[in-house]
Every structure is written in C-alpha cells, then in structure tokens.
Amino acid sequence: MQPNPTFLEQLKQGFMPILASEHGKDVDYFILIIHWLMAVLFIGWMAYFFYALFRFRKSAHPKADYVGAKGTLANNAEIAVVIIEAVLLVAFAIPLWAKAVEKYPKEEDATVMRLVAEQFSWQARYSGKDGKFGKQELKLVSEKNPLGYVESDKAGDDDRLSPPKDIHVPLIPVKVKGDDGKERDSFKPVIVHLTTKDVIHCFKVAAMRMTQDCMPGMSIPVHFTPTKVGKFNITCAQLCGGGHASMSALFVVDSPEEYDKWLAEKAKGVKEIVALE
Amino acid sequence: MEIPYTVKPRPDTGLYNAKLGIWLFLASEVMLFGGLFSAYILLRVSSDLWPHGMVSIPVGTFNTFVLIASSVTVVMSWASLKLGKLSAFKGYMAATIVCALGFLGVKSFEYYAKFTHYDVWFKDEATAKKYFTAAYGEKGEEATRKLFVERFHLHNTKATYDANQIQLTGHLFGNPMFATLKKLTSAKQETIQFTPDAPFGTHDHPKAIEVKLSDVQRLSAYVPAHSTYFAIYFTITALHGLHVLGGAIVLAYFLFTADHWWKKSPEQMANRVEVGGLFWHFVDLVWIFLFPIIYLL
Amino acid sequence: MQATKTTHTEPAHSHEHHDPGFLRSYVFSTDHKVIGIQYGFTALAFLFFGFLLMICMRWQMAKPGEAMPIVGKLLESLLGEVAKGGIISPDLYNAFGAMHGTIMVFLAIVPLAFAAFGNYVVPLQIGAVDMAFPRLNMVSYQCFAVGGVIMFVSFFIPGGAAQAGWTSYSPLATVIPTQGQTFWILGMVFLITSSLLGAVNFIATVIQLRAPGMTWMRLPFFTWVQFVTAFILLLAFPPLEAASVLQLMDKVFGSSFFLPTGLVISGKPYDISGGGSPLLWQHLFWFLGHPEVYVLILPAMGVVAEVIACNTRKPLWGYKSLVYSVLAVGFISFIVWAHHMYLTGMGTKISTFFQTTTMIISIPSVIILTCLFMSLWGGSIRFNTPMLFALAFLPMFGIGGLTGLPLGFNFSDLHLHDSYYVIAHFHYVVAPGTIFALFAGVYFWYPKMTGRYMSETLGKIHFWGSLIAMNLVFMPMFFQGLYGMSRRMSDGGATYALANPANEGVVTALTQTVMKLNVFVTHAAFLLLIAQIPFIINVFMSMFNGKKVENDNPWDATTLDWQTPTPPPHGNFTKEIIVYRGPYEYSVPGHPTDFTPQNMPDPKPAK
C-alpha cells in the first residue's frame, strides 16, 4: 500500500516528503531551524503588532505622542536577526553546501552514471564492468542511436543504456570514514553526471533532497548517498516546453540483486542499439 | 507655468535640467554597452578559438579617425556658439554631420563585404581535403591550414586545430548576400561555384571551383549566424551605428533650426548643443573601446 | 547672452492660455498628473488581465485535462488550436504563465507603483510645477502603451504568446518555433525604453525641482523611495535590454549568443554555429531580475509609510534609518542576483558570496519593517480603508520576506528551488504585499485626484475579502512546495500524483492532500476575484457620487501633495511654496492642530 497521509499527519512530518539520502537529514534539519527562527520572529512581531493596534486605537488614545517608542527593543531585535543570520550562514549553509555539493566521493567507490535529459525524457548510461564510458559523437545522433555512440570505441562495448524514464541504482552497504575518523555504516554513493541534449532541464529527486539544473553544453556531476530502497520520482523542475509537466521519471533504488537483474534484462547494451540501424 | 532651470543652472546642484538628464541617460547607456561588453568578454573567454583579422584594420582605423574628427568638430561648434559665432557653429556642425555620414557609409560598405563573403565546412576530413586540393592545387591542405592558423592566431596560443573544423573561405558566384545551405538546397541547386580567397600572404586569384552541396556540412556568409565572433561584431557595431544615426539626426536638427533658436534663446541653444555633444562624445567613446576589441585583439 | 528674451518664448507656450482640447488634455498630455492617471488606469487594466490569465491557469490546475466551461469556448474561438475543445493545452498554459509573470511585473506593478503613483505624487510632494521633462514623460507613457499593445497582440499570432516563462531562459526561448518570443522581446524593448525615460525624468525632477527649503532630509519617504527606485531602473534595466537584443539576434538572425555547441533538438542536430552560453542569459536577466523585485516592493513601502504616518498622527519612527536602509537596499540589490541561480552548477566560493550578500540585503528590509512597526507605538490610529491595507501589508510582507531566507541559503534552496515554495514566497511579497500597498495608495490619493472619497463600506468589504482570500490562495502553496510540488506544471502536478497509475509504488508521489490543495487554492482564487468587484465598483462609482471632500487636505496630512487645490490644476500650486520643516510633523507639542504642513511658516515670535 502506498502511504497517503492526511493533512495533519503530513504536517507532523514537517510537510516534507520521505527522506532517502544521507545529506538530506542536514537539509531537513536546516530547513526546520530556519522555520523555527522565522516563526519566532513572526509571532513576536505579530504579538507586538496587535497589541499596539489595540492599545493605540484612536478611541483609546485620541492624542498621539510626538516622540513615540524608544528604540531599544527594536534595535535588539535587529541585532538578533543579524547574528542569527550570520550563524546560519557560517555554521550551516556554507560548510554543509561544501560537503554536500563539492566533496566528491571517488568515482571507483561510487555508482556512476551519466544522465541525459531531453524533451521530454531521461536516459541513463552506465559504464559497465570496465568503469569507462565509450565515446559519443553528436553527429551520430539519430532516432536509433539517441546518444550518438561511436561504435568503434571499445570502451563503450559494455556500456548500458537504461530504458527512457527508468533509472536504477543499487543500494550497497559500505563502511566509510566519518568526519571524526571513525568508520561507520553507510551506503555506496551515487554520482550522476547531468547533461541535456536540448534545453535546460532540472534533475530533482525530492526524496534525495537533490536538485540540479541540466545545462546544455555542460556536464554537471551531483552526488548523494541513498539510504533506502524504493521508487522515487524524478521531477523535471525547469520549464522546458509543452511536455514539461509530464517529464517525470522513476528513480529506483534497488537491492544489489534486483539491480543486476534490471541491468541485464531492461537496460540495453550499446552493441544492440547501434546494431539496430 | 514655466519649468525652472531649463536654461540657468540650479544654484545648489550647479546643473541645468537637460545636462543632468543627459548624464543620467549616458549612465544607463554605460550599463547597456557594459552588458554587451560583458557578453563579449564572456563568450571570448569561454571559446576555444577566437578569430582575428576578419575585419579590415585600415578601414577601421579610418573610421576611428572620422569619429575622432567629428568629436573635435562638435565640441568646436559648441565653443563657437559660446563665442557668439553662429556661422562658425554651422560650419563645424555641418562637418560633424558629414563625418557621421561618412562613418555610416564606410560601415555599410564593410557590412556589404561581409554579407557576401562565405565559409564552407565539409562533411568529413577526406571530402575537405579533396576540395582544398581543388582550390589551391597540390599544397592545398597546407594553404588552407595556413589561413586557418592565421585566422585564429594559433602561432600565439597552445590551441591546435581540428581538421574537421577547417573551412574554405571565399565568394559565391554572383556575389549573393545571406545565402545559406538551406536556401541553396531548397532552390534545387546541387552545386555552387565557389571562388576561394587568396592563399595566405599572396594576392593570387584562385579559380572558381565547383562544390557539391551534398558534400557541405555548413555554409555561412559572414553574418551573425556564422559564429559568436560575427554575432557580437554585428550586434555591437549595429547598435553603435544606430547611436551614430540617432546622434546625427539630432545634430542635423540643431543645424537646421540654428537661426530660429539663435534668435529665440542663444543660451538655451548652447545648452542644447552641449547636451547633444555629450551624447556624441559618448558614442565616440564607445567606439574607442570597440575598435581595439573588434578589429585588433 | 542673458536670457532676457522671455517675451520671445511666450508664443511657444501660448497654447496653455486657451482651451487645449480633448486630445491634448487627456491623450497627448504632458501634465504629470494626467500621465500618472493614464498609467494608473492602463496598469490596473493589465493587473486585472494578468489576474484573469491566472484564473484560467488555476482552473486548469484544479481540473487537469478538462474543458473550461464558457471561457474555454471563448478561448478556442479567439486562439484556435491551442485551446482546442476549450481545454487549455500545455502550450497555452505556458504562454499564459509567461505572460502572467511578464504582465504582472512589467505592465502592471511597475507602471502602477512607480510610474502612476510616482508621476502623480512626486512632483506634488516636492513642490514642483511638473516633471523636469514633460514631453519625455509623455513619450515614456507612449512607449509603455506600445509595449503593452505588442505584448497583448502576441496572444493572437499563430502559435501564441511567449512560452518560456517570464524569465525567458534560452535555449528554450530560442528554440520554440513560434514568434511569440520575438514579440515578447520587442515588447520588452519598448517597456525598458519607457522605464529608462521615466527613470531619467524622476531623478532629474527630484534633484532639480525641489521647492526652496526642501532639503534631502525633508523629502517625504515616498519621494525618497521613488528616487531610489528610479536609480535601480536606470542602471539595472539596460543589461536586460542588451540581453534582449542578443536574444533577438539569436531568434531572428540565427546567431548563438545563448546557444552552446552541440544542441540536438527533437533528435536532430540544431543548425547553428554554437559557442554561446545559456548561463550568460541568466546572468544578464537576473542582473535586472533581482533589482526589479525591489522596484516592485520599494514604492509599496513608500505608500505604506505615507499612509501610516498620516493615520497614526505621529512622525514616522526612524525617518533617517528608513532613508539609509532604502539607499542600502538599492545599492546591494545589484549584487545578489545569482541567488536565483544556485543550482545551475555554481561553485562554493561564488555561491557563498551571493548567499552573504543575500543575507546582508535582508537586514535593511528588516530595519524598514521595524521602523514601520515601531511607528505605530504611541499613535492615535485611525482605521480607515487605506490604513487597513497599509497595516495588512506589514505582516504579509513579513511572511514573504521571511520565507525568502530559506531560499537565500543555497543549502535549503537545494530542496526548495523551483517549487511552489518560491511561488508562495514572492506572491506574499508582491500580491498581499505590493498590491495591498497600492490599494492603500488608491484609497488614499483618490480624494486628491477626484475631489471625492471612495466608499468606506465597499472599501472594507474589499479589504477583508482580499485579505482572507489572498492568504487562502498563497498559504497552501508553502506546503505544496515543501512537499516537492514543482512550479510551472500545466497539469498542477497530476503526473506526479499518487492517483496516477504510473506512480504505483512510488513513495514520494504527491499525496491526495497536496493535490486537493490545488483545488482549494483555485476556489480561493475565485473568491479573490469576487472580492475585487466592490473595488471596481468603488473606483468608478465614487467618481460621480462619492462623498465630496470638505477641504483640500481631507486626511489632515502634512506633505506638500495635500497643500494644492483639489484636484490640482496644471502647474499644481496656486501659491508659492517654501518648505520649513520635515515631512511628518504630526502632533507637534504646542501646535494648535495635530498636523503641521511642511510649507507652514514657523510662528514668528517663537523662542
């Protein structure tokens, strides 16, 4: 059965979708504390606001003061806002971003794929056993050879291509060294090299708390560590034309066995694809 | 109802309205051309190859002189007004307008030359080589390569060239403007007569060769679609040209209404000429940067 | 060479002495007040039009794939294929969405907040006879009108209006085969030109035409705000004009400024030279785009400050901090733009820079709000309609501004980017924020413009209806956004809903609750539409049978705009204006009335 929580139940989870990645915890926590801060500010100011409106309504206070409030409260509130913002920035946003976005795992230690977006579909390439991607040529792009494989490049022989809109990764438990130097249990990270053939698309997997534009002419890698098996939506989050709303795809985190099965059965080898021509 | 400070400066700011107005306008123009120059820098920095010597330096230099001269004459016309010499004003102003028209004339001649000059890229290396030999004889490949190296100043950089990228440069039979591969093929043409440019360092006139359109990968006149270089060249110079045209119209208006304004309010007239002149100098100033970045660098 | 030739100048101005005729007084007028009103009505019409577009879109989101009753037929007959069977196709949805954004921002709010109120009020507030360049002012309106017509016409060309969002990102904007985008660009060039002319005029007017004694620190806050806004327009718009020209070149002449090498469109290599950069467009767009949002909010803050000062009967609290904060906002707004681009693949260093500036710019905003809040303390608050709208602005802007913070940190933007959270964030700022402030302005200055009050009863219905409906519309969007619903979805996210069989077993599919909120929001939007009816009636009816004002200064205000005849004649002031004091001298101890106009001389034997 799929979960279909009520409004209240969802509210209790912070109205956030299910979380399935490691850095996602930090994202959720960060979003939560900012919202607490906002709530405190908002409630504080609103309390003041309504009190002031009530107390100084014309009928109760027919003659206004020329001077008005003294500023200490306001000044303190402003200074507090400045400090809190600075803390959020320096202690959270910058280091967390650096960690989540820039600190790449080694390609050998990760599941690597190249994800190619186009109007209005997604296709993944896996490098196969040799860990190397074969060459591609734009000139060769055709209906049969959507990614323009170069047949002669041997490195591409064992490359595999996912069916459109169906992208899988395995969930493989590994030990990693944490920041404190101790080993801990984790999973094999995923590196996705994102690109697009035509216009800008945006790879968004809410469960992974990951969003990244796919820019034409560039290949941008993102990485994250899935922590749960399951089917998740890939949303295209950048307007890309008439089919933008329906440019969904499935991001499936499989157990290793299922993944291998899928790769063998569903994904096509390069040879097969080019042979079709 | 009279709006104050149209003629006399406001004491605390020291400015009359129009002068402040034109400077504000120029500030926005700085940002406009700034945006375009940013685009230029960005495209150039991120490109692997950026062509040189695609436009004629003597012509550009000549036009630079013309604009500088016009800048001098326009400021002289204002000074003449200040000295009360109406006829000197008219002479200088007329000279300015002549310069402006001269500049635009030269520019349109340059544009025309570009619109009728073509590059042709071929399907693959083998085909390309075939045509290189047809164009320049035995040493054809070497000759095209030299032209290519020269164009991209490759002797100055570490970049290498890709045989696939080398193109043949020249003119089409009948000197048509803006021909494209699409237009030619849809006109049911199968081949074109192509006159290649002289080999590098010579003034030879190679004979026209016949090029099969089915061998051609891409064919483009020197128009914005040709490359980002020409795109930025045409965009900035055309916009600059529009400014020249606009400025010339305003200055011509000053010239033709000179007698009327001289009678009505010489001081206001001098102000107007000053303001028009400020715009004119700005146009010159933009060119001062345009000239080196487009013609020389 | 002294200009003692005034006699010669007489004839040129003689048309002022006899009746100028209908065309000259209402259509080709150079009077700032007439131009202000022209701008006002045109902008209100566009505001309404933009809202109607959104109503169609909301309807489609609530019932994806279903035909729209009545309106659907109309759309089909007007627009043809794209509205086949009365269903708003994805392409039409995208066109409406792009045009909603464009119209609301460039054709409704900027002209209303900046051009209309600015034109009408600023020269009055500084004691000037008109704008510094009246004819330029007229041309500015005409450019605006032409731009508006081009935008409007683009709906009816084959293929329809622009469909790449108000942000017009290339390559999408370039590769869509219709000419809608070309119209959009041309329209924008006219609108930009109009804004530039307006900005030059405003700045020159404020600098040059202040009445004697009107020093900088005596300027009403509204004038300050317009002054800063004009600077933002002057310097931020040109790069967008440059970008528009480049995009026009791409679109019409086949160049590749924003198109990289190696595009494959619908399976075929795209025939261009390549070598351009899609990111370049984004930088140039957002260089305007971000300052532009302050163009939307600053005039609103100015209106709110005027209304609050007048209706609390006390000076604004912290006038100087307000002025300096606005200057700071204006300045910093130029260096935060890339917070819209965190997820285009930016590095840590540059995104840290933009995060920091984004946080810094929120501080002057906090100061401005704080000053306005503190101004309430010790007042004698009159709750008339303009005041209600102005007061509601504060918490609404507060919500919008505060929710800008999680977007401003790239780490949280990772989840929130391009979701409905963003939509909710900025609508809180511009809709119940700016629009409310502008409503306040309309109710506030209407008596000066027409000599009659607007109806308080209708006004209060309008206020409460709008306040409630606005919140019902935009509050649920935060939740939808947090849950991961993306913006610009022509089916309202139905593709990702649990109800879609393709999502069998998908644990993050949008729940029924999230989807039901779509319907809820749509109902609320209709409610909001209904809540505008009293306003429209009020605007038109009150012209003829509103309560007449008792005197020229009906709100007992201090600024110079109230020291003119009602409505102000050509040339504005009947007496010479000399300014003696700051703008908000309310309830001055010892003064007989609770307001002391700026131009009232000090009592002679003082001290």
Next chain:
Amino acid sequence: MSHDHSHSHGPGEACDHGHDDHNSPEYIHKTIRKYLKVGGILFAGTILTVAMYYVHIPSVAATIAIALLIATVKAAFVAGVFMHLSDERKMIYSILLCTVCFLISLMGLTLWAMNDFPFFTLVDGKPF
C-alpha cells in the same frame, strides 16, 4: 545613491561666478586650444594602437593589456575634456560612480561565476 548635503550656495551666489568664468571668451579660447590638443592625442593614440598590432607583441595578454590601456587613456581624454568631466559637478560624479560600481560588479561577478565551477563540466570538450 547620490546626494550632496551641501547647501553652501544660496540662490544666485557663488556658483554664478564660476559660471561666468566659464563663459568668458578668454576661457573659451583657452579650452579650444585644449580641444585641439586632445584631438591630436586621440589621433596619436589610435596610430599607436594600430602600430602595436602590426609589431606583433609575442604575449597575447600583453597585447590585450596595452591596447585596452591606450583605449582607456583615450577614453579618459574624451570624457575628461570633451565632455568636461574633469570639471563637473559633484552630483554627476556620484551618479557615474554608482554606475561604474555596478558595471564592475556586472562584469566581475559574471566572469567569476562562470569560472567557478567546482568540477570539469566538459568531458573531452563535449557535454556527453
């Protein structure tokens, strides 16, 4: 934004002197000589730039730097003398200062942003 608080000049004093000075025939004659000189400098600068091109300086960076330097000097003369910027009001300086700040941020930050990608964004020069 720009504003000067100075109101040292009451209406119709001080500044008018300055103004009259600038209108006197002697002053104008002096400026005319200046204009002609600047015209000469501009011509010379142009010739210099073009000459530099034909000389072929080996370093590309140096060529660009020198050419832009000459252009800047020329521009400074046009702005300073022809456009009277060397002797302009404070108000105009402050407006231009703002403009230049924003221009620099537009160019600088955009360039920085385009060069600060945390990774190689191209594979073999091609996006796939």
